[in-house]
Amino acid sequence: MTMTAETATATAVVAFDQVTKSYGDVRAVDGLTLALHPGETVALLGPNGAGKSTTLDLLLGLKHADSGSVAVFGTSPREAIVAGRVGAMLQSGGLMEEVTVAELVRLACDLHPKRFKVEDVLTRAGIGQIADRKVNKLSGGQAQRVRFALATAGDSDLIVLDEPTTGMDVSARQAFWATMREQADQGRTVLFATHYLEEADAIADRVLVLHRGRLLADGTAAEIKAKAGARSVRFDLEGAIDEAALHGLPFLTSIDVSGQTVRIQSSDADATVHALYGLGVYPRNLEVAGLGLEQAFVAITEAEEAKQS
Numbered sequence: 001m002t003m004t005a006e007t008a009t010a011t012a013v014v015a016f017d018q019v020t021k022s023y024g025d026v027r028a029v030d031g032l033t034l035a036l037h038p039g040e041t042v043a044l045l046g047p048n049g050a051g052k053s054t055t056l057d058l059l060l061g062l063k064h065a066d067s068g069s070v071a072v073f074g075t076s077p078r079e080a081i082v083a084g085r086v087g088a089m090l091q092s093g094g095l096m097e098e099v100t101v102a103e104l105v106r107l108a109c110d111l112h113p114k115r116f117k118v119e120d121v122l123t124r125a126g127i128g129q130i131a132d133r134k135v136n137k138l139s140g141g142q143a144q145r146v147r148f149a150l151a152t153a154g155d156s157d158l159i160v161l162d163e164p165t166t167g168m169d170v171s172a173r174q175a176f177w178a179t180m181r182e183q184a185d186q187g188r189t190v191l192f193a194t195h196y197l198e199e200a201d202a203i204a205d206r207v208l209v210l211h212r213g214r215l216l217a218d219g220t221a222a223e224i225k226a227k228a229g230a231r232s233v234r235f236d237l238e239g240a241i242d243e244a245a246l247h248g249l250p251f252l253t254s255i256d257v258s259g260q261t262v263r264i265q266s267s268d269a270d271a272t273v274h275a276l277y278g279l280g281v282y283p284r285n286l287e288v289a290g291l292g293l294e295q296a297f298v299a300i301t302e303a304e305e306a307k308q309s
């Protein structure tokens with residue numbers, strides 16, 4: 001079947017069409033068009049102030065677009081949430097204070113049209129042991145787990161997480177993502193905003209890079225790395241090093257000479273290495289590697305900053 005734009009929107013889990021949202025002079029989301037599909041695990045990346053939280057708030061109906069439209073499962077965000085199709089974990093969502101963890105989770109389960117058993121939700125979030133503790137006595141990482149429990153209190157089709165692992169220690173983070181993977185394996189769509197690029201690289205099958213409210217890149221982590229274009233080249237040289245000659249190599253975006261080791265980033269590594277041999281030097285232990293997602297992200301967002309300034 002040929003998919004028209006209309007049927008694509010109807011079957012999309014989330015569809016943003018030319019969405020704009022400003023706060024006074026600040027355009028937080030700027031003409032964003034985007035569709036998320038069933039079963040995808042999607043990471044939303046962007047520097048501070050890029051518009052990630054605003055995008056998630058629009059998706060959850062907590063904020064309203066100035067123009068454009070936001071649809072969730074083909075309906076308004078509010079309708080999708082009332083139908084229990086969306087579970088959300090917000091960045092610093094306040095938790096009711098004078099109740100126990102179990103009481104709070106029970107309330108969330110009771111409110112969900114397709115609720116799970118309280119015990120199962122507590123276990124899945126790794127908070128069974130602190131179920132009787134008052135919410136205002138929790139550590140930051142424990143509070144994050146409770147927020148996660150609230151987001152997974154029922155059988156939602158879409159889980160939205162705004163910087164979910166902030167404040168969690170390494171083992172809590174690993175346990176969290178293992179649980180999230182199970183959720184995705186059961187066919188749920190997961191959208192999470194993060195500053196941890198290694199999480200996006202390891203978990204997401206699609207990465208969105210936001211910058212000043214606009215989508216700069218959309219693809220797999222490998223595609224985003226390729227989009228950044230640059231690769232790193234590392235080699236050792238023997239004897240005296242002619243740094244001026246190395247600085248003259250073509251396509252360099254950065255160069256660092258430390259002892260006998262040279263580290264280069266190049267937008268065309270093949271041409272740079274070819275020219276290197278042309279200098280008459282003999283590079284040893286030559287390594288050419290793609291950039292990590294973190295370096296790619298910095299390269300993409302810095303290139304955009306340079307274009308705009």
Ligand SMILES: Nc1ncnc2c1ncn2[C@@H]1O[C@H](COP(=O)(O)OP(=O)(O)OP(=O)(O)O)[C@@H](O)[C@H]1O
Binds near residue numbers: 023049050054
């Ligand atoms: N309530 C508000 N009033 C005024 N400006 C706001 C408000 N909320 C966000 N902004 C501004 O809108 C822009 C986008 O903010 P947003 O919180 O969506 O970004 P973010 O990508 O989530 O940032 P961070 O990574 O720092 O959490 C920023 O410039 C921010 O200062």
